[in-house]
Amino acid sequence: MTTPATSSGDTILVIGAGGQLGLELTHELRRLYGASNVVAADVRQPQDAELTQAGPFELLDVLDQARLTEVMRRYKPAQVYHLAALLSATAEQQPKFGWRLNMDGLFNVLDASVELGVRQVYWPSSIAVFGPDTPRENTPQLTTMNPNTVYGISKLAGEQWGEWYFRRHGLDIRSLRYPGLIGYKSLPGGGTTDYAVDIYHKAVAGEAFECFLKEDTYLPMMYMPDALKATLDLMHAPAESLTVRSSYNLGAMSFSPAEIVASIRRHYPDFQVSYRPDQRQQIADSWPASIDDTPARRDWNWQPDFDLDKMTDDMLLHLKQMQP
Numbered sequence: 244m245t246t247p248a249t250s251s252g253d254t255i256l257v258i259g260a261g262g263q264l265g266l267e268l269t270h271e272l273r274r275l276y277g278a279s280n281v282v283a284a285d286v287r288q289p290q291d292a293e294l295t296q297a298g299p300f301e302l303l304d305v306l307d308q309a310r311l312t313e314v315m316r317r318y319k320p321a322q323v324y325h326l327a328a329l330l331s332a333t334a335e336q337q338p339k340f341g342w343r344l345n346m347d348g349l350f351n352v353l354d355a356s357v358e359l360g361v362r363q364v365y366w367p368s369s370i371a372v373f374g375p376d377t378p379r380e381n382t383p384q385l386t387t388m389n390p391n392t393v394y395g396i397s398k399l400a401g402e403q404w405g406e407w408y409f410r411r412h413g414l415d416i417r418s419l420r421y422p423g424l425i426g427y428k429s430l431p432g433g434g435t436t437d438y439a440v441d442i443y444h445k446a447v448a449g450e451a452f453e454c455f456l457k458e459d460t461y462l463p464m465m466y467m468p469d470a471l472k473a474t475l476d477l478m479h480a481p482a483e484s485l486t487v488r489s490s491y492n493l494g495a496m497s498f499s500p501a502e503i504v505a506s507i508r509r510h511y512p513d514f515q516v517s518y519r520p521d522q523r524q525q526i527a528d529s530w531p532a533s534i535d536d537t538p539a540r541r542d543w544n545w546q547p548d549f550d551l552d553k554m555t556d557d558m559l560l561h562l563k564q565m566q567p
């Protein structure tokens with residue numbers, strides 16, 4: 244990881260701190276910059292007591308612009324990480340709310356950041372910006388997009404608005420197109436790639452797993468430590484080295500359900516798995532199978548540390564330790 248670019252004493256605000264990425268990112272930012280300098284905010288009281296007790300915590304609905312502005316005026320953050328969103332599968336169930344949260348939430352953060360002179364904003368995009376017309380293998384940074392999910396449309400629109408705020412207002416907004424994220428510290432909610440988290444929990448619990456995707460469905464994935472490293476490295480990179488202001492493609496590994504099962508069976512040879520594809524299969528089929536992340540590697544030296552078996556070994560080790 245490169246040296247932190249934030250000066251000591253600066254405040255950082257993480258919106259959506261109770262989510263899968265938010266939780267781990269907040270802990271990591273507090274470790275790097277001091278717990279009292281990192282304000283965690285979420286629409287719900289998080290389960291993780293450390294998040295609310297180790298440093299400042301605010302209950303915050305990002306759609307409530309007055310409250311957002313009040314929180315931001317009070318803490319005067321130099322950096323804002325805006326992670327609150329509805330993921331792909333949930334947004335298909337609640338399309339209007341998904342659109343509102345993902346877009347209006349972003350506008351509220353961008354406008355308050357411009358108004359209050361925030362130095363840097365981080366906002367996550369996703370492989371969901373690509374669609375069925377996109378080349379599936381080694382999907383390049385610039386290509387046909389045409390996403391066909393509410394989540395993907397909102398992420399693509401968000402990327403373009405981010406670029407507009409950068410050009411029009413000089414807002415230093417940075418973004419990554421995450422693949423499916425896998426970690427042991429919290430469960431994701433409502434994503435198409437989430438099977439790859441649940442499967443480890445079932446293996447360790449000694450239970451059978453029913454997969455909602457077909458066994459040969461390849462998707463780009465990433466282990467959480469790599470996602471944290473990428474996010475912080477991007478935020479610490481000198482502005483002049485960044486050539487992408489929409490959102491960077493980010494790759495690490497690509498595997499199918501059959502391959503993750505094989506990786507887990509190295510530890511649990513009797514692990515039982517069945518396949519019952521549901522509506523999430525269509526979403527997965529519209530996304531890339533693998534990602535070309537050349538601009539991220541070139542501009543800020545991106546390189547992942549984890550492949551499938553290394554991730555499996557680490558996930559299973561930690562989940563076993565966490566068992567009651």
Ligand code: AKB
Pocket residue numbers: 330331332368369370371394421422423424433434435436437
């Ligand atoms: C989802 O599956 O919706 C997310 C994503 C790939 O952005 N994990």
